[in-house]
Amino acid sequence: xxxxxxxxxxxxxxAQETLEPSPFAKLRKRIFGNYSFLAGLIIxxxxxxxxxxxxxxxxxxxxxxxxSSRLMNPFWHEVKTDEEHLLGTDKVGRDYLSRLIYGxxxxxLIGFSTMLISGTIGTVLGVAAGYFGGRVDMVxxxxxxxRLAMPVFLVAMAAVVAFGASLMVVILVLGLFLWDRFAVVxxxxxxxxxxxxxxxxxxxxxxxxxxxxxxxxxxNVIGSLTVVATVEMANAILLEAALxxxxxxxxxxxxxxxxxxxxxxxxxxxxxxxxALPGACLFLLVLAINLFGDGLRDVSLEKGR
Amino acid sequence: MSILExxxxxxxxxxxxxxxxxxxxxxxxxxxxxxxxxxxESGCGKSLTSLAxxxxxxxxxxxxxxxxLFRGEEIGDLPERKMAHLRGGAMSMIFQEPxxxxxxxxxxxxxxxxxxxxxxxxxxxxxRDRAIYLLEKVGISSAAxxxxxxxxxxxxxxxxxxxxxxxxxxxxxxxxADEPTTALDVTIQAQILHLLAELQDEFDMGLILITHDLxxxxxxxxxxxxxxxxRTVEEGPAQAVFDSPxxxxxxxxxxxxxxxxxxxxxxxxxxxxxxVPNLVGDLSGCMFRNRCPHAAPACATADDSLVTxxxxxxxxxxxxxxxxxxxxxx
Amino acid sequence: xxxxxxxxxFAAFLILIVVSGLTxxxxxxxxxxxxxxxxxxxxxxxxxxxxxxxxxxxxxxIQYLDWAGRAMxxxxxxxxHYGERVSTMIxxxxxxxxxxxxxxxxxxxxxxxxxxxxAAMRPNSLIDRFALLIAVFGQALPTFWFALMMIIVLGVWWxxxxxxxxxxxxxxxxxxxxxxxxATPALMRLTRAGMIEVLGSDYIRTARAKGLxxxxxxxxxxxxxxxxxxxxxAAVWFxxxxxxxxxxxxxxxxxxxxxxxxxALLRSDLPVVQAIVLIFASFYxxxxxxxxxxxxxxxxxxxxx
Numbered sequence: 003x004x005x006x007x008x009x010x011x012x013x014x015x016x017a018q019e020t021l022e023p024s025p026f027a028k029l030r031k032r033i034f035g036n037y038s039f040l041a042g043l044i045i046x047x048x049x050x051x052x053x054x055x056x057x058x059x060x061x062x063x064x065x066x067x068x069x070s071s072r073l074m075n076p077f078w079h080e081v082k083t084d085e086e087h088l089l090g091t092d093k094v095g096r097d098y099l100s101r102l103i104y105g106x107x108x109x110x111l112i113g114f115s116t117m118l119i120s121g122t123i124g125t126v127l128g129v130a131a132g133y134f135g136g137r138v139d140m141v142x143x144x145x146x147x148x149r150l151a152m153p154v155f156l157v158a159m160a161a162v163v164a165f166g167a168s169l170m171v172v173i174l175v176l177g178l179f180l181w182d183r184f185a186v187v188x189x190x191x192x193x194x195x196x197x198x199x200x201x202x203x204x205x206x207x208x209x210x211x212x213x214x215x216x217x218x219x220x221x222n223v224i225g226s227l228t229v230v231a232t233v234e235m236a237n238a239i240l241l242e243a244a245l246x247x248x249x250x251x252x253x254x255x256x257x258x259x260x261x262x263x264x265x266x267x268x269x270x271x272x273x274x275x276x277x278a279l280p281g282a283c284l285f286l287l288v289l290a291i292n293l294f295g296d297g298l299r300d301v302s303l304e305k306g307r
Numbered sequence: 308m309s310i311l312e313x314x315x316x317x318x319x320x321x322x323x324x325x326x327x328x329x330x331x332x333x334x335x336x337x338x339x340x341x342x343x344x345x346x347x348e349s350g351c352g353k354s355l356t357s358l359a360x361x362x363x364x365x366x367x368x369x370x371x372x373x374x375x376l377f378r379g380e381e382i383g384d385l386p387e388r389k390m391a392h393l394r395g396g397a398m399s400m401i402f403q404e405p406x407x408x409x410x411x412x413x414x415x416x417x418x419x420x421x422x423x424x425x426x427x428x429x430x431x432x433x434x435r436d437r438a439i440y441l442l443e444k445v446g447i448s449s450a451a452x453x454x455x456x457x458x459x460x461x462x463x464x465x466x467x468x469x470x471x472x473x474x475x476x477x478x479x480x481x482x483x484a485d486e487p488t489t490a491l492d493v494t495i496q497a498q499i500l501h502l503l504a505e506l507q508d509e510f511d512m513g514l515i516l517i518t519h520d521l522x523x524x525x526x527x528x529x530x531x532x533x534x535x536x537x538r539t540v541e542e543g544p545a546q547a548v549f550d551s552p553x554x555x556x557x558x559x560x561x562x563x564x565x566x567x568x569x570x571x572x573x574x575x576x577x578x579x580x581x582x583v584p585n586l587v588g589d590l591s592g593c594m595f596r597n598r599c600p601h602a603a604p605a606c607a608t609a610d611d612s613l614v615t616x617x618x619x620x621x622x623x624x625x626x627x628x629x630x631x632x633x634x635x636x637x
Numbered sequence: 638x639x640x641x642x643x644x645x646x647f648a649a650f651l652i653l654i655v656v657s658g659l660t661x662x663x664x665x666x667x668x669x670x671x672x673x674x675x676x677x678x679x680x681x682x683x684x685x686x687x688x689x690x691x692x693x694x695x696x697x698x699i700q701y702l703d704w705a706g707r708a709m710x711x712x713x714x715x716x717x718h719y720g721e722r723v724s725t726m727i728x729x730x731x732x733x734x735x736x737x738x739x740x741x742x743x744x745x746x747x748x749x750x751x752x753x754x755x756a757a758m759r760p761n762s763l764i765d766r767f768a769l770l771i772a773v774f775g776q777a778l779p780t781f782w783f784a785l786m787m788i789i790v791l792g793v794w795w796x797x798x799x800x801x802x803x804x805x806x807x808x809x810x811x812x813x814x815x816x817x818x819x820a821t822p823a824l825m826r827l828t829r830a831g832m833i834e835v836l837g838s839d840y841i842r843t844a845r846a847k848g849l850x851x852x853x854x855x856x857x858x859x860x861x862x863x864x865x866x867x868x869x870x871a872a873v874w875f876x877x878x879x880x881x882x883x884x885x886x887x888x889x890x891x892x893x894x895x896x897x898x899x900x901a902l903l904r905s906d907l908p909v910v911q912a913i914v915l916i917f918a919s920f921y922x923x924x925x926x927x928x929x930x931x932x933x934x935x936x937x938x939x940x941x942x
Contacts, residue, residue: 038773148652150925153880153917157660159902160910164667240779244884247781248899263782274789281782289777296773363845394848402846407839411938412861422847457937473847 039297045290053106060100061086064257068095076275092276093265101257102283108258109239109287112173116238117231119177124184125227131185132192142185149182158241159250169252172245176238187230191223225299232295236288243284259284309336310481310513311360314374318352318359320367325587329355331537335530337481337513342504344524344545345517346560347534350583353517354403356534357483360515361400362390378480396426399474403486405466409458415469416454423476441472445502464495468502475506481513488523500527521564525549533557536594537586539613543620553622555599555631593625601631649922654705656918660911661701668905669693673717704911713912718904723912727894731916734886734893738878740809741817742871749821750867753828754860760833768829772822780881784815784888801890812889816881820874827870831863838862865935872928876921 052059068091075082076090076098083090089099131142161175243260245251252258254265259280266276318330330352337343345353359370362385375383377398382390394400402408410418419441420434428434435454442450445468458466467487474482484503488496504527507514518524524531528545533556541554552558562577581598593599596606603626615621624631671688672679679687688694692703707714713723756768791811792800799808835841836859844858882895890896894913901909933939 144648144651147648148655151652151918151921152656152659153914153921155880155883156898156902156910156914156917157663159899160660160663160667160914163902163905164663236777243779244781248884248887250902263785267785270785270789271793277782277785277789281779281786284779284782285777288779289773292773292777361846363842391848391850394846396848400846402839402843404839408843410840410844410858410862412936421849425847425849459938470843473843 036297036300038293039300042290042293042295042297045286046294049106049287049290050110052103053110056103056107060097060103061088062097062100064096064101064104065255066096071095073269073273073276075273089279090273090275092262093269096255098276098279101262102259102279104257105259105262105280105283106287108169108252108256109242109284112169112176112242113235113239113291115173116176116180116242117235119173120179120181120234120238121184121227121231123178124181125188127181128185128188128190129192132189133196135193139189142189146182146185149179152179154179155241155244158245159248162245162250167250167253169256172242172251176241180234180238180241183230183234184227187226188223191226195223229295229299232291232298236291236295239284239288239291308379309338309376310378311335311337311515312374312376313360313372316356316359316370316372316375318355318364319369319371320365322587328586328590329537330359331586331590333532333534333537333539335532335539335542337515339480339513340507340511341529342507342514342516342527343530343532344528345515345532345534346519346521346524348519348583351534352537353519353534354485357400357485357515357517360483361394361398362387363394363400392426395422396477397479398481398483399477399479401467401470401474401482401484401487404490405463405470406490408470409466411458414455414457415461419454419469419473419476422473426477437476438472441475442469444475444506445469445472446498447472463491464499467491467495467499471499471502471506475510478510479512481515482507483515483517485517486519487516489518489520496523497526503527521560533560536583538594538611538623540595540611540624541620541622542613544618547618547620551620553616553620553628554624555601556595557622559598559600593623601626601634645926649926652922653915653918657705657708657911657915658701660914661704662697664907664910665697665700668907670717670905670907673905673907704908708912708915714908716901716906716909718901718906718909723908726897726909727912727916730892730894730897732893733891734879734882734895737809737812737816737882737885737891737893738875740813741878742820742875744813744817745820745824745874746871748818749825750828750864753825753867754832754855756825756829757832757836757863758855765829768825772825775818775822778818780815780819781884781888783818784811784885787811787815788888808889808891812885812891815888816878816885819881820871820878823874824867824871827867828863831866832859835859835863865932868935869928869932872924872931876917876924879920880917 071084071087071091072093072095073082074084074087074091074095077083077088079090087097087099089097089102092098092101127142127145131139158175158179162171165171165175242251242258243263246258246260247264249264252261254261262280263277266273266280270277313336314334316330316333317328320327320329333352333356335343335345345356347353355364355368358364359368360375362370362382364370370383372383375381377393382393385393409415416435416438419438420431423434423437424431438454439450442453447453447465447468453461458469461469467490471487487503488499491499500523503514503516506512516523516527524545531542531545531548532539533541533548533554535556541548541552541557548557549561552561556579559577559579563579565576579598584594584597586594592607592609593611596602599606601624606625609625611623611625613621613623670691671684671693674691675684675687692700695703704714711724713727715721716723716726719726752768752771756762756765759765788800788811791797798810799805800811802808841854841859844854849858879895882893883899884895885891886893886896887899894916898910898913900906901913
């Protein structure tokens with residue numbers, strides 16, 4: 003065969019190569035050019051700020067009831083509004099705006115804590131399965147399949163009934179259930195990474211197993227991990243809301259958005275905003291997390307290759 | 308009348324950095340029963356040329372040609388519906404990767420009969436018979452039972468034979484084969500080439516064979532067209548081009564391969580240093596100049612059209628042979 | 638083939654044992670069954686009598702084995718609250734849940750497949766962005782909130798649809814949409830991604846080179862391959878729909894087994910909860926097997942090991 007000493011690049015590659023800006027500028031463009039990623043990031047930052055600054059920005063104490071001002075309308079109505087309560091009040095006269103603001107604390111707390119717990123469990127299981135293979139893999143696979151077979155919602159409710167409904171219990175229960183995607187993804191990545199050449203080289207040099215796992219495989223893996231983390235965080239927030247909505251989550255008078263939806267239900271035909279507002283907050287937060295996660299995946303995917 | 312006559316074919320593709328010009332004014336013709344080999348390294352535009360002929364370029368690409376005559380009729384501005392009528396029927400194509408060029412979800416028989424039923428007749432029995440006939444022609448044994456097999460059940464060589472059979476189903480007048488043997492083992496290569504040559508003889512078709520392998524060219528070509536950076540740098544009867552290559556690029560290519568009888572033992576094989584240049588934006592002059600041992604300042608602005616010598620052998624180098632030889636000797 | 642079937646059946650059996658065992662333990666932690674049966678007015682002697690009668694004083698693993706043994710013959714015992722046979726209660730209600738699940742997944746497929754195909758044919762076009770927007774929004778929308786908002790808008794304001802019960806087909810419209818839309822993003826994205834990949838493949842190029850019409854290329858050649866993973870995913874999502882039925886049935890007052898499980902949990906009606914968990918888990922196991930078989934059937938390259 004005629005051997006021509008060129009690497010034989012395609013035209014597209016050559017064209018792109020010669021007229022491209024520096025890698026740093028490329029990254030900046032990717033981040034700022036991705037509108038949905040930016041939107042997600044901004045909304046998340048705003049909600050986190052709102053949660054952290056709640057004591058400062060909320061006009062009232064979210065737990066303070068005022069039975070003389072029950073079910074006041076929000077400012078866009080014509081009757082029965084109150085300057086003190088811009089978004090109206092709920093069935094026991096608590097300021098809705100304040101409760102919505104504090105609700106962010108609950109959702110974010112649940113999201114983060116659950117994500118941390120399930121992330122740890124799933125990562126440990128997944129990496130163990132992927133790295134050691136064989137029996138360990140079989141056992142972990144069985145555990146994952148068992149978890150997937152469980153009707154999570156139903157069993158979570160049963161667990162809450164068994165251990166009592168509270169924020170702690172909800173976080174623990176969700177954390178102990180939502181690790182499956184972590185495990186699957188980490189297992190798959192570890193299996194791929196284990197076979198990469200530089201890992202083989204490290205083993206050939208006699209590096210010990212934990213050293214390899216930490217130094218060589220992990221950097222490979224951070225990207226996918228954060229993406230799964232955002233997905234599971236969104237999941238946890240929605241699940242807690244659903245549990246609280248059915249009465250199997252946090253208990254009154256905690257200002258959880260899901261619980262607020264539960265309380266709003268009996269008044270939903272006459273005071274629909276009681277239902278609309280907390281749900282919209284949930285929607286917005288989860289949307290932002292999803293956009294952020296999607297954008298993160300887009301940004302990290304190109305970088306890694 | 309030639310089966311195919313192409314004059315000044317260009318393909319332009321808008322890219323991020325401007326406009327890419329992968330094919331810049333190619334002309335050639337193919338007669339009945341003739342084999343034209345288009346040779347060149349990866350990225351010289353030969354595959355795009357074949358896709359351009361079939362009208363299979365990506366949507367963003369712009370194809371232009373002064374003349375694009377198939378069976379004497381202009382097909383350059385043919386509406387897509389009519390072009391689709393020609394494709395697979397009078398003009399068919401064989402691709403490089405047999406492993407992935409067949410649909411894994413359907414049987415060989417289904418895919419063979421499909422093209423026949425599209426262009427010739429809907430009759431299943433007739434299509435089936437034709438498929439069996441051609442499978443046997445391409446050297447596949449127990450053809451009738453093969454019809455029910457799926458592509459993943461066949462080896463690469465067998466799949467390529469099926470592709471060839473598929474290209475022949477509707478008795479095409481022209482076959483374009485884009486590197487049909489590159490992905491196959493060396494021994495299978497020889498068989499497939501032999502098969503192509505035989506079939507071409509028997510059915511009296513025009514064959515355009517695209518390759519980067521000079522060995523293939525030597526085996527099968529009547530005419531050769533050497534492409535570099537989207538232009539033809541040398542063309543002519545195969546024997547002439549091989550015996551006395553005129554363009555420095557062709558000469559470089561031939562120096563890279565050992566030729567039995569000519570290359571002495573222990574002699575170093577040549578190489579063509581450098582890489583293919585960027586073909587985006589305004590281009591002028593001979594694009595080989597950054598790798599040519601005979602490059603001169605005039606090459607940057609020269610007109611690199613083909614200059615035809617005697618007996619149809621043409622090359623695009625602006626520097627006469629005599630000058631170059633003298634230079635080399637000095 | 639036989640060995641494979643046996644292996645999977647054994648794994649499935651183990652999974653069901655673990656799931657039901659876990660639920661059994663949880664249930665018995667949450668309430669004293671003797672109390673539930675006896676009621677609040679019962680005296681201590683009555684409760685003790687109940688305990689001995691039902692065997693609640695036996696070690697928990699014995700009770701579980703007893704339950705499991707009978708469950709394998711289809712006998713799930715009697716409801717603590719209603720006194721009826723659990724299997725009868727379930728049999729009467731499972732039809733509603735199954736219908737809802739089937740309708741929901743069909744709804745999801747009818748929207749996601751065409752949308753995914755069109756989006757793949759014109760990537761980055763207006764319709765592609767629209768499809769992705771729907772996907773992102775759909776994933777963020779809490780199911781129960783969407784259901785409630787639909788009730789307000791479609792059921793009360795516009796009075797298009799009935800909001801409770803299951804007498805007519807119209808009663809199923811909103812529940813189907815509320816349950817089914819959640820599967821749409823995942824199915825649509827998979828269809829789109831699969832089609833984009835397939836449309837760029839070599840065998841599609843071959844199909845075009847054969848002069849086949851664009852319709853034939855799109856449906857016979859491209860979609861046929863791209864749809865394979867989508868069908869398998871739909872089978873899995875059908876399982877999720879069944880799990881998600883709990884919330885939807887409760888909101889729309891559709892008395893399927895989702896609603897029944899919620900009701901049973903409220904009343905600590907353990908046999909009912911236990912049975913329904915087992916049913917959901919069995920569905921998951923069967924559906925994943927169905928997904929694998931579907932894959933093998935649709936893709937000639939896969940042979941069932």
